[in-house]
Amino acid sequence: MVQLLDPLLIVALALNFVALGVSRIRAVINAVALQGILLGIMPLFVHPEIGLRGILLVVVTIGLKGFVIPRFLTHAMREANIQHEVKPVVNFMSSLLLGAVGTGLAVVFSYTLPLADEHTDSLLVPASLSTVWTGFLMLTTRQKAIMQVLGYLLLENGIFLFGLLLLEAMPFLVEVGVLLDLFTGVFVMGIIIYHINREFASISTEHLTELKE
């Protein structure tokens, strides 16, 4: 079972590049949703003897990251009537390139990390660092509010991957709490997006420049 983890991680990494390289918001939402589902089933491969609470966590993770949050964002997208990220601060080609460089560095860097013996061969740490990096890229280089939320989701996914190394340390209650916070966060952001759209007839954060020194 454990051998299946690496192929899953590679697919998850590939989805990072989909998210970075396309302008259709719908496609990015789908990529992040699929990544969420993959992340959701990973605990089964990391800790085969997972127990009932683990199964429950898997179900909740897949449900929230794979279905509820993407549904909600799709709804927000329709509501705001936008389909594309038109002019990112860094264009799509360069974003892909930066993403690739970041992923390469993440792999090299993880080899230098003092990991515990059982984790030295795993792709989990490089995948985690690379996804966090992708999330930051999206957060800083995209102008549409929805894209920034998707960047935040990628960032959380990256942290989730690291959390898989410590499934024992994170009790069920806390895991659920983290997911609940994530959901509420996206929910509140969605509401704010709705208001941004109503106020400016657009959800580009480039309009949000009135407050400065």
Added chain:
Amino acid sequence: MIYLLILFPLTMAAVTFALPSNRWRPWLVPVAALGHLGLVVAVFFQPGDGAAVSGLGGWLMLDPLGKVVLGFLSVLFFLCSLYAPGYLALRSDRPNRVFCVNLLVVLAMMTLVTLSHHLGLMWVAMEATTLASAPLLYFNHNARSLEATWKYLLIGSVGIALALFGSFFLAYSSLKAGLESTLLFDQLVQVAPKLSPQWLHAAFVLLFIGYGTKMGLAPMHTWKPDAYGEAPGIVGTLLAGGVTSCAFLAILRVWQICRAGAEAGFAREIMIFMGLLSMAVAAVFMVRQRDFKRMLAYSSVEHMGILVLGVGIGGPAVYGALLHLINNGLTKGVLFLSAGNIHRAYGSKVTDDVRGAIQRVPLSGALFLAGFLAITGSPPFGPFVSEFTIVNAAVGSGQFLAAGLFLLLLGIAFIGMGATVLAVVQGNPADHTTDNDYHDSIATSAPVLLFMALVLLLGLYVPPPLESLLREAAAFLAVKR
């Protein structure tokens, strides 16, 4: 009992949500605040040692440090809540259901942060305060408050996501050391000397940046001027006095683990550096600041810097920092609420329009001036005592550079802030600014006066029970277990 502290405000939030009357709903906030204060007092005087007040198998515990922050938060929230009905009556055009409910949810989550002895649970509570306070910022429903809320939400959430990453690193440092991985605070402090130093190092950096973002330390403070500038005064007080103090508590918990481990020196250097940097950045932006609410935000950046600086200096300065946490929060209450009143009277918050506040709204103008004197460390107010304690400790332990820079930056902040405050308070109000019918009333001034009275009291005399509590908390931080 410990559960009640959290469940009571949440229940009151539900009741507040259910109450249909826009007019009577705000009165539930002070009722809930009074109940919370009563519960806190009851818990403080519960017989038995600290372990008696715990729950969830050690996940929740009221230690001396938590006591200081919890007690302070409860008083702060109570005084703020007294302001709420008067303020919301002035804003009777706006629905206040979400506002009142979220005030109480923020109170419950701040309480949970002070009680958490599990870093994961503390993280969940901290993030929840961010989410619950975002709608409070958006109360005015205009373009500017929208922008402020978006920045607050996004920067706050990303910052706090880094703190989660750091928490994971911390758990990993125990896994790497061959121990069972855990996020229980007491266990981590116990095994701290054995934790893998590299991972502990990285964890501290991430946690400090993460919770530092929430605290608003420079250079992660960029959301702060926008958020405090656009928020109603009562929300500004809660954020600048309450939520930031919770984030500071989170940093103290992490610091305690590092101190018990091999990272004490490194952590102290970072804290001294970041503290002074925050003070410097704040001082630069306070000079020639025309918007007096943004100026208060920079003052908050400055004082968050003083808090971490105090802990970094160590020794008696830790006591000073804890006292300053209280003094700063209470003085911010005076400043934000009186600034809110002045803002209301003039319909503007830039010094081009606002002049002669002491004539237009004498009480709020005078309180704003007094609050300025207090926060910049003039005797006989509370912040003077705590800042003096910190300088004294720095000089006493031979850290002359830090002490010198501290005094210099306080001086610059005094001059910068003074120019703006005096512009607001002095002079004659322009004719067109006086046609608004707002006047100081008991409802909007009495809470500010109470804040001011406490600030003055703490400057003249620190009550022995408070002093012993602070000493206990400082000792709790200093102990290597």
